[in-house]
Amino acid sequence: MSDKTVQELAGIVGIPLERLLEQMKEAGIVAHSAEDTINDDEKMALLGHLRKRHGKDEETEASTAKKVTLKRRTVTSLKQGTVPGKNTKTINIQVNKQKTYIKREDAMSDAEREELERVKKDLEERAQKQEVEEQLHRDKAAREKAELEAKQAAVRKQEEDARAERAKKEKETEAERHKAEKAQRLEASVERNAEKVRRQAAAKKVAAERKAGGGAAKKTVARKPAVAATGKPADKAATVHRRADKPAGGAKPSYGKKGRKKGGKGRNEQQFIVDPNAKHTFAMPTEIAAKDISIPENIIVSELAQKMSVKAAEVIKHLMKLGIMSTINQSIDQETAVILVEEMGHNPIMTSEEDHETDMLAEHTEADERKEFPRAPIVTIMGHVDHGKTSLLDYIRETRVASGEAGGITQHIGAYQVKTDHGAVTFLDTPGHAAFTAMRARGADVTDVVIVVVAADDGVMPQTKEAVEHARAASVPMIVAMNKMDKPEANPDKVMQELSAIGVMPEEWGGDVQFIKVSAKTGEGVNDLIESLILQSEILELKAPNEGKASGLVIESRLDKGRGAVATVMVQKGTLEQGQIVLCGHEYGRVRAMFDENGANVKVAGPSTPVEILGLSGTPNAGDDFVVVTSERAARDLAEHREDRSKLSRNAAQQASKLEEVFSKMAAGETSNLNIIIKTDVQGSLEALRESLNKLSTDEVSVKVVYGGVGGINEGDANLALASGAILMGFNVRADATARKLIIEKDIDLHYYSVIYDAIDEVKKSLSGMLSPEIKEKIVGLAEVRDVFRSPKFGSIAGCMVIDGFVKRNLPIRVLRENVVIYEGQLESLRRFKDDATEVKMGMECGIGVKNYNDVKIGDQIEVFERFEVQREL
Structure with missing residues (x-):
């Protein structure tokens, strides 16, 4: 409130001025005119007088001031009736509400008031403290801003100074260059004038000799070099100074009719003084500037020369000193390159391509810090040929797989996931023939448990021992399934005795390997085998992350005519989804579709799930790792990097083999070669055939696989066979129409095979025919x-x-x-x-x-x- 005049107070209260003056007089307040002012105390006294006048004392007023009651009444209408507008009934509903408000300060106790005061005080102190902190923060921000601006100004000044310094140096360099060019032009001009003077002197000398000798002049005049005052020939790099011959007193010379000065030398004659002690400013470098040269595992000679900033011929010369004959495009290994670089005075730094690839891959994959969950076990079935591996798996899957294989044997890796009462189990069925050692090794590398199938009527065979060695090398638990127990000649004790002889001790004899008696024909013991698998899996506590980007292993790959490159992969971590970018070895692509072992389309595949994927750029090698990357460009770069590494390795191996061949032929004479081109249906069969045929080579005859690929035989394969004199071999594939026509016209040797035994035996016969009797x-x-x-x-x-x-x-x-x-x-x-x-x-x-x-x-x-x-x- 503020002091007001009587007139203003009468207007605020809303009563006549005379009545207000009369009430003020009754209250004992002195006021005579409308311009008199009254303060707040006088206003409160007037208010108290008026309350007493109306019968309200202070206590009643105080009590009513502490308590206020509000009453509210609301009326609503409700219409009832079945049809709107007809037979309707309106009901008015009145609601009376009454709410009483009590002044909080009067209802409080002394303790509550003290607590309220304390809280208010704390809030005020916090507000003051916060305001102080905000002020300090503002001051700090202002200081930091000022410092940053000062630093930026200093940096800008340094940059401007550096630019000015560079501009100054460039200007000086340009001036020096112009000066040098001017000096060169002057020197060239001096040389031309000196040459001209020498010719004139020689001409004068000849004329004088003619005159003295009666007109007999010499036909040839030998040019002599300029001679200094010492009488010695001038140095090539000497500085030549020209001194103009001027008459005394600064008068201009006068010339006669023939252009000669009166009493002086000829018009174009000049005198030259040569300084023999002058030297040029160019200094030849006396020592090599050492560089840090990064050397990969294999490097081409021309690339190494470029890194050292020398000519390739210099590098080849140093290699010859080391006893290595090489060409400019030849690849040398890392150790040789290190010795060469040290010999040439540089610092070699050995780099690994694997580390570089790991760094590239880490940029496009996620760190493996995911939470792990239980996963299905991966079980590999191994054993000798015809011991019933696939038949046992058929009984478990209630299918027949081997009936579709040529010769009744499995020649591919089959991957299947079987749902049991105790959970899912993933089975890998590997071939048992000796040629498929690498395929069995891949199966052991990816597996968790190995089942070695042994026929109870046949006993332990070579591939059985090999399967045991693979399981031991992979450090995975082993379960022995003694199959064909339904036959009367079955002898399980013999199997247990033979396996114990090679270190596989049964649990019944105090060992740690379970021996289960089964029959793939009747189903005897199959349930016990599955229970043993589940128990072994629980002991291993198999876990893997089922979220995030997938990674795993390529089990098999082939080229399908209608679908392109098809790869069978085993997901080991994460979840593989359709549409993701996958890198498989040196092949890459987007997953266009995924199929399970039954050919059904699937969208996602978690850990321990085998699937076939489509969309790769080519057929990856069986055993390659696959991983999901972020972008197709990153996958392409990594694939090209791996392909370059593979080419360098192949070139180095070919070069080594060529040198070995040269020395071996020099030592033992020429050998006979059998060139073969192999085309197979899947990558695993190609690998097995190539390895088996290479083992047939001897010192006299050798098998050379010129080319091996997956897919049908095409015209390019036929032309390659024609050019190299090779035999075409198709394993479970056929030649197309164009290739067949070319094969018939050119009489190319073509053989089809569906069983690996036949292919190996026939090549062996061909080699035997090439042997000298x-x-x-x-x-x-x-x-x-x-x-x-x-x-x-x-x-x-x-x-x-x-x-x-x-x-x-x-x-x-x-x-x-x-x-x-x-x-x-x-x-x-x-x-x-x-x-x-x-x-x-x-x-x-x-x-x-x-x-x-x-x-x-x-x-x-x-x-x-x-x-x-x-x-x-x-």
């Missing part, structure tokens, strides 16, 4: 010399008694003396008495003439033998 000897007779006769026609004739076998004309012989061969040659003559004989048998006498040998003595033995060829086999 073996020459064997057989002793057919032995004759003892009883006497020696001299013949003028044949020389010494040995009179012999055939003591073993027979002696036949035209057969080679050996002369033995005390059981030591002293001569080997041919029979020249064979006679019985005076007649020539073709053959003399045991117990008969004969005369033998040895060709080109006359030192036969009594007591010697003549051994008759024959040679024959035996075709060799591998």
